[in-house]
Amino acid sequence: MKTAAPPTRSSGRDSRPVLLCLSHLRWDFVFQRPQHLMTRAARDHEVIFFEEPLERDVEVPRLELSAETGGVTRAIPILPRGTDAVAAQRALLDDLLEERAGRRLVAWFYTPMALAFADDLRPDVTVYDCMDELSAFRGAPPAMLDMERRLLERADLVFTGGRSLYEAKRDRHPRVSCFPSSIDTAHFARARGGMAEPESMAGIARPRMGFFGVIDERMDLGLVAGLAALRPDLQLVMLGPVVKIDPASLPQAPNLHWLGGRRYDELPAYLAHWDLGFMPFALNESTRFISPTKTPEFLAAGLPVVSTPVVDVVRDYGEAGLVEVVSSAAEMAEQADRLLRAASPAWLARVDAQLATNSWDLTWTRMAALIRGQRVTQPAAFPGAGAVPATTLAAGAPHV
Known part of the structure; x- marks a missing residue:
């Protein structure tokens, strides 16, 4: 099987280490x-960035490669309908890595289900970046827990996306x-300055309370409907794609505005024209271990935030007085009424002090140091490697 070569930035052989990221999430x-x-x-x-496969009307499997902003190569397996997905992905991945033989290889897993076709890899370092408890999400494959056990047996390093996951x-x-x-503080701090109001909000009155992120089973739709009914003058602006739930189940009201997904670079302009942020997460198995990325992003934008009592939000932000935590x-x-009446410069100073200790640059620097310090390993096949389930679909629920 052949892969199409992605655009290159320079001629000559690339001698950098290869980082193969096996993801259940789409890059875009x-x-x-x-x-x-x-x-x-x-x-x-x-x-x-190796994604889950797409079935298309093609004759033979191929790997669709594209150069993405930031220097990442996106790889999407394009498979004929009804083909053996595990065998096809294994062959495509083997061809891809054969062209890079002899270079240091880091295998970075976001989904344990990728072991179905990547169990024969012998990377120098294996990383499991556990950003969610995928087994708790709607639609998770029954084999998820067993596959995670197998991944933990062969991983050199395990990173977790929050304290609750770490403890687990x-x-x-x-x-x-x-x-x-x-947090990319500079990106979201743009919302504190003057930014043009997005056209999709031009007809929405003030005050505005907003949410951005994936809208799925982790959102408490009953709470959203209740808040809209209790405060009909408060406009609730909801940004994000609807995933794994019926869009018809979304509550409707004159002050509820479901605007759909927006690009990352568009978000600060929306936050700049909101008065408050809110995180109406349901308290269920799918939210037990989440550490919402939007928490520091709201704060960097200078927006007061009200959240339901997600454990990591309470411990990392609620107890510090940076986020208001409510249960109904x-x-x-x-x-919301109280925060709209009383802006607090002291609160914003505490927010900035907290955000100054954290950044994606710093996080990657610390992760990279652990990877460099890891000895080169050639792990033996884990127990039962020959019996890897054929299912390749992961939980599919994006992070929040």
């Missing part, structure tokens, strides 16, 4: 943890490091 869906880290890794690695994984591997959701629509309405 929501710009979040994988995109932040991989664009930084691409400064000194050849980063290949730390006794399952000898080298687990906690790297919570980080009535409490959220009361806190």
Whole structure:
């Protein structure tokens, strides 16, 4: 099987280490943890972002390669309908890496299900960046937990996307490091200055309370509907793609505005014209371990935030007085009223002090140091490697 060569930045053989990122998330869906880290890794690695396959009306499997902003090569397996997805992906991946033989290889897993076709890899370093408890998400494959056990057996390093995940994984591997959701402060701080109002909000009155991110089973739609009913003068602006739930289930009201997804570079302009941010997460199995990336992003934009009591939000931001934590629509309405009346310069100073300790650049620097310090390994096949389930689809739920 052949792969199409992506655009190159220079001629000659690339001698940089290869970082193969095996992801259940699409590169162009929501710009979040994988995109932040991989664009930084691409400064000194050849980063290949290997996505889940797409079935198309083609005769033979091929790998669609494209050069993305930030220096990352996106790789999408394009498979004939009804083909053996595991065998086809394995062959495409083997061809891709054969062209890079002899260079240091880091295999970076976001989904354990990728072992179905990547179990024969013998990288120099294997990283499992556990950004979510995928087994708890709607549509998770039954084999997810067993595949994660197998990945933990062969990983050299395990990173977690928050404290709750760290506590859940730390006794399952000898080298687990906690790297919570980080922040590109300069990007979101643009919202504090003058930015043109997006056209899609031109007819929406003030005050405005906004949410941005994936809209799925992790959102408490009942709370959103209740808040809209309690405060009909408060405009609730909802940005984000609707995933794994029926769009018809979204509550409707004159002050509820479902605007759909927006690009990462568009977000500061929206936040610049909101008065408050809110995070109406449901409290269920799918939110038990989340560490929402949008928490520091709201704060960098200078927006007061009201959130339901997600554990990592409470411990990392609520207890520090940076985010208001509530348990019901009535409490959220009361806190929104209070925050709209009382802006606090002291609160913003505390926010900036907290954000100054954290950045995606710093997170990647620390991760890269651990990878460089890892000895070159050639792990033996893990137990049961020959019986890897054929299912390749991961939970598919994006980070928040």
